[in-house]
Amino acid sequence: MQVRYENINKKFGNVHVLKNLHLTVNDGEFLVLLGPSGCGKSTALRMLAGLENPTSGEIYIGGQPVTDMDPKDRDISMVFQSYALYPHMSVFENITYPLKIRKVPKAERKKKADDIAEILEIGDLLKRKPKELSGGQRQRVALGRSLIRQPNVFLMDEPLSNLDAKLRVHMRGEIKRLHSELGITSVYVTHDQTEAMTMADRIAIMEGGHLQQLASPDEIYHQPANRYVGGFIGSPAMNSVKGRLNVKTASLDFGTFTIPIDQEWQEILEKRLSGQDIYLGIRPENVRVATKPAENSIKGEVYVVEPLGKEVITIIRAGGHTIVAIVEPDLPLKMNQKVWLTFDEQKLHMFDGKTEEKVV
Amino acid sequence: MSKESLADTSTSSSVQLRNNKNKRFFKKNLLPYWLLLPTISILAVLTIFPLAYSIYVSFQRFNTFGEAVGFHGVNNYADVISSITFWNSLGITLLYTAGVVAVEMVLGLALALMVSKENKVMSYLRWILIIPMMLSPLVVGIVFRLMLNADFGIVNYMLTSIGLPAVDFLGNSLTAFLSIMLVDVWQWTPMCFLIALAGLQSLPQDPYEAARLDGASKWQILRDITIPLLKPVLIVALVIRTMDALRMFDQVFVLTQGGPGRATEVISFLMYRAAMRFSDFGFATAGLFMVLVVTILLSLIMIKLLNRTEKTGGY
Ligand SMILES: Nc1ncnc2c1ncn2[C@@H]1O[C@H](COP(=O)(O)OP(=O)(O)OP(=O)(O)O)[C@@H](O)[C@H]1O
Ligand SMILES: [Mg+2]
Numbered sequence: 062m063q064v065r066y067e068n069i070n071k072k073f074g075n076v077h078v079l080k081n082l083h084l085t086v087n088d089g090e091f092l093v094l095l096g097p098s099g100c101g102k103s104t105a106l107r108m109l110a111g112l113e114n115p116t117s118g119e120i121y122i123g124g125q126p127v128t129d130m131d132p133k134d135r136d137i138s139m140v141f142q143s144y145a146l147y148p149h150m151s152v153f154e155n156i157t158y159p160l161k162i163r164k165v166p167k168a169e170r171k172k173k174a175d176d177i178a179e180i181l182e183i184g185d186l187l188k189r190k191p192k193e194l195s196g197g198q199r200q201r202v203a204l205g206r207s208l209i210r211q212p213n214v215f216l217m218d219e220p221l222s223n224l225d226a227k228l229r230v231h232m233r234g235e236i237k238r239l240h241s242e243l244g245i246t247s248v249y250v251t252h253d254q255t256e257a258m259t260m261a262d263r264i265a266i267m268e269g270g271h272l273q274q275l276a277s278p279d280e281i282y283h284q285p286a287n288r289y290v291g292g293f294i295g296s297p298a299m300n301s302v303k304g305r306l307n308v309k310t311a312s313l314d315f316g317t318f319t320i321p322i323d324q325e326w327q328e329i330l331e332k333r334l335s336g337q338d339i340y341l342g343i344r345p346e347n348v349r350v351a352t353k354p355a356e357n358s359i360k361g362e363v364y365v366v367e368p369l370g371k372e373v374i375t376i377i378r379a380g381g382h383t384i385v386a387i388v389e390p391d392l393p394l395k396m397n398q399k400v401w402l403t404f405d406e407q408k409l410h411m412f413d414g415k416t417e418e419k420v421v
Numbered sequence: 422m423s424k425e426s427l428a429d430t431s432t433s434s435s436v437q438l439r440n441n442k443n444k445r446f447f448k449k450n451l452l453p454y455w456l457l458l459p460t461i462s463i464l465a466v467l468t469i470f471p472l473a474y475s476i477y478v479s480f481q482r483f484n485t486f487g488e489a490v491g492f493h494g495v496n497n498y499a500d501v502i503s504s505i506t507f508w509n510s511l512g513i514t515l516l517y518t519a520g521v522v523a524v525e526m527v528l529g530l531a532l533a534l535m536v537s538k539e540n541k542v543m544s545y546l547r548w549i550l551i552i553p554m555m556l557s558p559l560v561v562g563i564v565f566r567l568m569l570n571a572d573f574g575i576v577n578y579m580l581t582s583i584g585l586p587a588v589d590f591l592g593n594s595l596t597a598f599l600s601i602m603l604v605d606v607w608q609w610t611p612m613c614f615l616i617a618l619a620g621l622q623s624l625p626q627d628p629y630e631a632a633r634l635d636g637a638s639k640w641q642i643l644r645d646i647t648i649p650l651l652k653p654v655l656i657v658a659l660v661i662r663t664m665d666a667l668r669m670f671d672q673v674f675v676l677t678q679g680g681p682g683r684a685t686e687v688i689s690f691l692m693y694r695a696a697m698r699f700s701d702f703g704f705a706t707a708g709l710f711m712v713l714v715v716t717i718l719l720s721l722i723m724i725k726l727l728n729r730t731e732k733t734g735g736y
Pocket of ligand 2: 102103104142218
């Protein structure tokens with residue numbers, strides 16, 4: 062079912078948490094809400110569930126306005142960030158409570174619980190109470206309670222945050238599989254970008270109560286809408302260097318060095334005035350490092366070398382700027398060594414110096 | 422320094438260490454008892470001595486002037502058990518206790534659920550609801566005696582003014598029994614209410630949100646979430662009220678004096694009469710000890726219930 066936030070504002074007292082949120086989740090889509098802590102992800106989710114009322118605006122589920130509808134009538138299942146398990150019920154009772162409410166016969170409840178418990182690897186915990194479980198186990202019980210039925214919309218608020226790395230990768234796969242089998246519209250909150258990139262049909266990046274960009278993982282990565290998104294997605298983060306546009310020489314002036322602008326960019330930039338500030342964004346993997354000078358290369362000095370095995374993260378100081386590059390491990394770099402950098406012209410991003418929006 | 426002297430110093434210092442340890446051990450272990458001494462002495466004077474003395478009294482024979490005239494063995498207890506009035510009173514007391522405690526618990530919980538929402542009206546209402554508890558039971562009894570008076574009480578005035586017949590509330594077995602129950606309910610429902618309210622307000626909120634999303638109705642939330650989570654608190658209220666109701670005295674003393682006949686003669690009142698009218702202190706204390714046994718048994722059962730809910734994960 063399609064979900065639509067229309068011009069949603071949410072204030073807690075005078076804290077303005079969500080600002081003019083417009084967001085449409087398509088029928089059957091797996092949408093990931095990604096953003097830093099405190100940006101309003103949980104609030105957006107809880108409003109869809111009906112646990113918070115928007116201060117203004119309207120939410121639609123399947124084309125119907127639901128803002129005044131009780132949570133129980135929305136037929137939504139949710140994994141809470143805090144798990145919200147029933148403390149007095151066993152794991153089995155917790156997981157099957159939604160079915161009990163729907164008067165599903167006991168035998169069928171048992172079968173479904175066994176199935177879901179096997180997927181979540183909690184089969185041996187069914188008789189325990191929540192307080193006898195570890196954080197990660199509780200989280201999987203919460204996930205189980207949500208996945209046991211087929212609602213209109215699945216909401217998951219950081220459902221894997223407490224699992225170890227291995228289990229997290231495994232559960233990620235299971236959730237994705239379940240989603241493609243059931244095809245139920247899902248909204249998934251996380252602040253883990255790997256999770257977002259691997260699971261999402263589309264990612265909505267939020268920051269400071271604003272929706273920054275809504276696009277496929279690929280588009281988010283390759284065409285970030287603004288400097289914030291560029292810097293938020295990708296690890297290590299995108300380099301962004303503030304320079305000044307010089308239309309006459311068709312270059313960006315960074316004080317200690319200049320970079321000529323590609324033909325493609327020139328047309329876009331011609332509309333702009335000389336002297337305007339521009340942020341140049343370049344991902345670390347698109348910075349080439351050489352030990353000898355080449356045409357248009359920038360001279361710098363190695364500041365820190367961080368080997369990761371399959372690649373080496375190198376932090377380089379060049380003309381008063383700090384630039385991070387990923388280099389092959391077979392390139393022998395030492396601290397304080399002189400190096401020359403070139404940027405892959407196809408992979409440059411430019412953001413307006415004031416609005417920080419992508420230059421188009 | 423030679424090796425020997427080095428070894429020497431190390432042994433002597435380890436001996437010293439052990440001595441210090443012993444000293445500290447005693448100091449540490451006696452200190453708590455010193456600190457407990459004042460409390461224990463006060464308890465001994467105020468509780469343990471009277472209790473022990475009353476056990477002694479329950480084995481004594483008394484003459485009609487209320488003087489102890491010698492050891493009576495278990496005869497007092499035998500007298501109590503073989504007395505019809507004792508069993509009559511025990512029955513009345515148990516019936517009374519079951520009735521008032523059940524009504525008070527249900528009413529208290531219902532009121533707590535009603536006013537647990539946070540707003541101005543509710544916070545005033547909460548204050549008003551606990552006023553009865555603050556009054557002296559004797560005063561409450563007297564007020565009700567006036568209100569229920571057959572000839573000039575306000576209740577009968579109101580009944581007759583809307584055309585209903587007047588009722589001799591305290592002169593009729595059934596209505597007299599119901600009247601003392603009513604007074605108890607009026608005065609002690611607030612206590613159950615207060616305990617239930619405190620419990621309600623300390624419950625975690627997430628399970629409620631989860632239940633709403635799982636599709637539970639208000640009634641299902643009450644049955645599946647609120648009451649199970651509140652159970653430990655409710656059992657505490659139940660134990661306190663049961664113990665209290667089993668030894669109820671004031672209402673009967675003020676309102677009915679056990680009458681009409683023996684219709685409202687609860688155990689405490691029966692034993693009070695045995696002691697004060699007939700100076701049979703042996704019989705009275707023996708009877709009260711038997712009530713104590715009943716009270717302890719009932720409390721143990723309820724506390725066991727409480728422990729079980731805790732073990733199986735009550736909140
Ligand atoms: N009930 C509330 N009262 C007041 N402020 C609130 C309330 N709930 C949330 N907030 C505020 O709203 C903002 C957004 O909170 P929210 O829980 O939606 O963040 P989040 O994006 O889910 O963060 P996280 O990733 O840490 O879970 C925060 O600044 C928070 O302090
Ligand atoms: Mg959150």
